[in-house]
Amino acid sequence: MSACRHNFGKASAAALADGESRAILDKAILQIHALRQRSVDAMPDFTDRRARAVAVRQATLDRLPDLLETLEASVTAAGGIVHFAEDASQASRLITDLLTARGVRLAVKSKSMVSEEIGLNEALAAAGIEAVETDLGEYIIQLMGQKPSHILAPALHVSKEQVSALFAEKFGRTSTDIPEMTRIARDSLRAKFLAADAGITGANIVVAETGTVMVLENEGNIRLTGSCPPIHVALMTLEKVVGSLAEAAAVLDILPPSATGQTLPVHLSLFTGARRDGERDGPREMHLVILDNGRSELLADPILRPILKCIRCGACLNVCPVYQSVGGHAYGSVYPGPMGSILSSVLKDAAGDARQPFACTHCGACAEACPAGIDHPVLLQELRRRQAEQGTDTATKSYAALARHPLLFGAAAAWARTVDPRLDRVAAMAPDGPVGKFLRGRKFPGLSKPFSRRFKAMAKRLSRAQAKGGRS
Amino acid sequence: MKAFLFIPCLVEHVLPRVGEATAMVLSRAGVAPELPAGQTCCGQFAYKRGRPDLTRPLARRFVEIFEDAPVIVSPSASCTAMVRKYPTLFEAGDPWRDRAARVAARTFELGEFLVDKLGCPDLGSRYVARATLHASCQTTRALGVGDATEMLLAAVEGLTLLPLAHPERCCGFGGAFSVDYPEVSQAILAKKIDDIIATGAEAVITAEPSCLLNISSALAKRAVPVKALHLAEVLAGGEL
Ligand code: SF4
Numbered sequence: 046m047s048a049c050r051h052n053f054g055k056a057s058a059a060a061l062a063d064g065e066s067r068a069i070l071d072k073a074i075l076q077i078h079a080l081r082q083r084s085v086d087a088m089p090d091f092t093d094r095r096a097r098a099v100a101v102r103q104a105t106l107d108r109l110p111d112l113l114e115t116l117e118a119s120v121t122a123a124g125g126i127v128h129f130a131e132d133a134s135q136a137s138r139l140i141t142d143l144l145t146a147r148g149v150r151l152a153v154k155s156k157s158m159v160s161e162e163i164g165l166n167e168a169l170a171a172a173g174i175e176a177v178e179t180d181l182g183e184y185i186i187q188l189m190g191q192k193p194s195h196i197l198a199p200a201l202h203v204s205k206e207q208v209s210a211l212f213a214e215k216f217g218r219t220s221t222d223i224p225e226m227t228r229i230a231r232d233s234l235r236a237k238f239l240a241a242d243a244g245i246t247g248a249n250i251v252v253a254e255t256g257t258v259m260v261l262e263n264e265g266n267i268r269l270t271g272s273c274p275p276i277h278v279a280l281m282t283l284e285k286v287v288g289s290l291a292e293a294a295a296v297l298d299i300l301p302p303s304a305t306g307q308t309l310p311v312h313l314s315l316f317t318g319a320r321r322d323g324e325r326d327g328p329r330e331m332h333l334v335i336l337d338n339g340r341s342e343l344l345a346d347p348i349l350r351p352i353l354k355c356i357r358c359g360a361c362l363n364v365c366p367v368y369q370s371v372g373g374h375a376y377g378s379v380y381p382g383p384m385g386s387i388l389s390s391v392l393k394d395a396a397g398d399a400r401q402p403f404a405c406t407h408c409g410a411c412a413e414a415c416p417a418g419i420d421h422p423v424l425l426q427e428l429r430r431r432q433a434e435q436g437t438d439t440a441t442k443s444y445a446a447l448a449r450h451p452l453l454f455g456a457a458a459a460w461a462r463t464v465d466p467r468l469d470r471v472a473a474m475a476p477d478g479p480v481g482k483f484l485r486g487r488k489f490p491g492l493s494k495p496f497s498r499r500f501k502a503m504a505k506r507l508s509r510a511q512a513k514g515g516r517s
Numbered sequence: 518m519k520a521f522l523f524i525p526c527l528v529e530h531v532l533p534r535v536g537e538a539t540a541m542v543l544s545r546a547g548v549a550p551e552l553p554a555g556q557t558c559c560g561q562f563a564y565k566r567g568r569p570d571l572t573r574p575l576a577r578r579f580v581e582i583f584e585d586a587p588v589i590v591s592p593s594a595s596c597t598a599m600v601r602k603y604p605t606l607f608e609a610g611d612p613w614r615d616r617a618a619r620v621a622a623r624t625f626e627l628g629e630f631l632v633d634k635l636g637c638p639d640l641g642s643r644y645v646a647r648a649t650l651h652a653s654c655q656t657t658r659a660l661g662v663g664d665a666t667e668m669l670l671a672a673v674e675g676l677t678l679l680p681l682a683h684p685e686r687c688c689g690f691g692g693a694f695s696v697d698y699p700e701v702s703q704a705i706l707a708k709k710i711d712d713i714i715a716t717g718a719e720a721v722i723t724a725e726p727s728c729l730l731n732i733s734s735a736l737a738k739r740a741v742p743v744k745a746l747h748l749a750e751v752l753a754g755g756e757l
Contacts, residue, residue: 058700067704366687370704404698406691406705407565407595409658422659429567441563445571448526448558449578458530482699486706487734496529496536500522500552503540510544513641 051377053398057367060375069204070372077198077363080306087308094298099418101295102354105287109344112253112286113335119256123318125331130163132393136336137168140245140278143332145172147276149242153234155260155267156180157247158196158357159280159336162379162392165245176245177237179266181230188215194373196380197304197359202372227264234266244270244328246316248281249300249357250293251333256317258333259293261301263311271316277328279316282336284344284353296356299416303358339391348427352387354417361411361421367404376401383411383421390428402428455495462492520548521586523624525596526558527726535726538749539592539627545640545753546631550590553582561599565692569606576603577613580620588634589624592749593726594662595655597626626656628724628748632665637672642754645675648746649718651709651732653725654687666724666748673751679716686712690731703735710735713743724748 061067085091105112117127128143130136140163144152152169154160154176166187169176178187182200185208186193193199200208205221212229213219220226246267250259258279260267271277287293301307320327343349362368362382373381378389378397386401398404402425411421447454468491472484520543528536540550560575579600583589591597601621607614631637650670656662670678689695689705709732713721721736721743723729733745 054698054700057698061700061704364685366689366705367698367701370701370708403567404694404701406654406687406689406694406702407659408654408687408691410654410685410687413658426565426567429565430569431567433567438566438568441566441568441571444558445560445563445568445575448560449574451555451557454526454557461530479696479699483696484738485699486703486738487731488737489734490531490730490737492530493533496524496533497552497554497556499533499537500540503537507540507544507550510541511547511549513545 051398053375053377053401053404056377057371057375057404060371065204066202066372067370070202070369073198073201074363074369077306081303081360081363082306084302084306084308088302091299091302094295095416095418097295098299098356098416099354101287101292102356102417105292106284106344106350106353108288109283109286112288113283115253115288116251116256116286116333116335119252119254120318120331120333121256123256123331124321125256125318125333128332128334130334130336130338132338133163133336136163136280136334136338137165140165140280140334141168141172141174143278144169144174144243144276147242147330149174149276151237151241152176152243152245153179153237153241153270153274154183154244155246155262155270156183156193156199157245157280158193158379159247159282160245161193162282162338163280163336165280177234177241179234179237179270180262181227181264181266184230184234185211192374194381195359195362196357196382196384202374238269238273241274243276243278244272244274245278245280246271248279248285250296251281251286252288252290252293253286254289256333257290257293258316259297260314260316261297261310261312262314263305263307265312268312268314271314272327275328276330276332277316277319278332278334280334280336282338283340284355300356300358303360303414303416339393343391349387349390349424351419352384352424354419355384355388356417357384358416360414360416361419364410364414366406366408366410383425384419387421387424387428400432402432458492458495465489465491518548518587520550520588520590520630521583522550522552523559523583523589523591523596523600524552524556525591525593525726527730528592529556531730532726532747535592535729535747535749538747538753539590541753542627542631542640542749543590545642546635546638548590548635553586555582559596559599561596562692564599564602573606576606576617579603580613580616583620583624584616586620586623588630589620590627590630591624592627592724592747593655594626594629594653594660595725595727597624597629598655598659600624601660626660626662626724628656628665628669629660629662632668637668639672640752642672642752643674644751644754646720646744647677647679647718648720648722648751649679649681649713649716650684651681651688651713651721651723651728652684653723653728654685655725655728657685662724666722669748669752670722673754676751679718681716681721682712683708688728688731690727692727695731706731706735710739710741714741718743720744720746722746722748722751
């Protein structure tokens with residue numbers, strides 16, 4: 046842990062000061078909520094579907110090494126080439142070398158958080174390869190020179206009006222009508238699809254048995270990215286694999302409803318291998334890059350392992366009060382929100398704030414929303430334990446020591462009662478100290494005469510009430 | 518029937534009126550409340566700080582104090598949830614694990630106890646107010662009490678419950694979270710307060726003392742004339 050690591054507290058305070066962004070986020074999240082609720086309500090058997098999907102995700106983790114072996118064989122048999130990458134830099138180097146060796150100058154990309162994780166765009170740029178994002182949201186983010194703020198909706202934090210201004214600046218043509226805006230982006234992207242030497246996609250689900258890479262989208266751009274250019278590079282993390290098409294279907298049952306509130310997205314593409322002899326289209330070369338980047342460590346970890354069941358639906362982000370308030374950028378890591386606070390703990394690059402697991406109110410909304418059955422609070426608690434083991438938390442230690450001795454505890458409380466009225470003065474003197482900050486939005490009621498001393502005085506009233514309460 | 522009162526430190530020292538109301542409600546339900554001596558803190562704060570090692574001695578103290586209780590009732594869901602986690606603090610085979618499990622199985626949050634154990638007794642409660650309910654995350658999700666709070670409030674004479682927007686949303690306290698990340702905590706809290714004010718209610722009710730403290734402190738800061746009440750206070754009605 047270097048001292049210059051990201052500071053979530055500072056970043057979130059800054060994010061909160063940006064009222065416009067907060068309002069945009071609020072509106073967007075309310076919309077997603079409504080969509081998700083509607084689609085889940087429309088599926089009376091959602092609980093059963095979810096149980097089936099959770100079982101598939103669990104079974105995947107139980108036999109992950111076998112599945113990856115099967116996957117490698119199937120992809121190879123379908124004319125593809127499989128590469129394993131241990132960490133982020135190895136993965137981005139591998140892809141950059143691969144494309145450089147083939148003389149690629151322009152690559153089109155579909156939205157992929159994994160490519161963010163390995164810093165692919167930066168690596169490609171350094172190698173002189175232009176990489177153009179083709180997902181509308183991701184394209185907007187790229188044009189703005191930003192990072193995604195959500196694992197699913199990368200431009201969740203950007204308003205229609207902001208995009209309109211951006212288009213005016215970049216293309217000299219604009220609108221606030223969504224279909225028209227899509228058209229503007231499409232016109233600029235179409236030329237890229239045709240000119241690209243390679244297409245880079247992510248992978249939502251990958252089927253071991255058939256070597257099929259499955260992607261979900263609403264725009265059709267991933268389909269073009271994976272099929273137009275002569276080379277297709279698909280990037281996945283190792284836990285994205287499932288055994289069979291039937292298992293993939295079980296995951297598909299819950300992914301779109303939890304993510305965008307759709308039964309199925311507009312496009313569901315299945316890429317299997319490269320163009321075969323006699324076929325008229327499809328990439329001539331297909332590469333599947335399987336990234337580890339700390340995940341096998343998670344797999345071997347009995348407590349944190351369940352995070353690998355994650356299907357990247359974003360539901361936990363959308364219900365998290367912390368994410369809802371500060372947005373994705375405050376996290377300073379590739380993956381924000383509850384799932385990110387856990388997953389980032391193993392990522393070597395851009396892991397964010399090491400104390401991220403403490404930035405949680407324990408409301409449990411994430412676990413309730415998660416279709417993959419991940420109990421985030423338990424995992425976050427474990428990460429806290431591992432962190433705390435190394436630290437000296439004097440306040441916690443002293444409180445715990447007092448709590449072991451009722452007499453001391455009572456004496457400390459009595460002392461605090463005399464200090465308590467002065468809390469306001471402390472706050473006024475040091476408004477940026479912990480007390481000052483805590484009291485900025487609160488007026489603390491102060492300590493009272495303890496209940497235990499009042500209880501005896503209640504005896505008569507209690508027995509009267511009990512006599513009356515005989516009717517129950 | 519006797520019940521031992523498990524009074525969290527927050528209630529003992531900051532919200533004693535919640536303890537009084539709890540004792541009163543139990544009495545009205547025909548249950549005699551007893552207050553075992555020596556209670557301090559359940560250790561939740563240390564546990565959530567990532568210090569099960571500091572929590573363990575407090576769990577042992579709790580087990581010793583409450584081991585003979587026929588039933589243990591607390592006006593706090595988060596503290597009840599902590600007690601339910603006690604067994605996990607001890608290794609399998611450690612006798613403390615079983616002792617903690619026995620105590621945990623007899624510990625209930627007030628609303629949960631009244632509904633699940635006593636079958637929602639008619640307490641003859643009367644509280645005239647137009648109020649809204651903040652269903653705490655600790656009650657609903659952490660402890661899984663379901664709609665016990667709502668059921669009990671529905672039977673209170675004179676009480677009109679107004680729907681709260683986003684009832685599932687956290688109030689932003691989260692114990693140490695509110696001190697570690699004060700800006701975020703207060704941003705979340707501000708939304709909750711806005712929602713409460715928007716209902717037009719004269720009172721907001723919750724079954725969790727930490728939410729109660731958080732929400733009432735913010736209402737006081739904004740000088741909003743909305744009362745914050747614990748479920749027990751409403752059920753105790755005019756009897757206090
Ligand atoms: S942790 Fe669960 S809710 Fe969050 S993104 Fe993953 S699958 Fe979705």
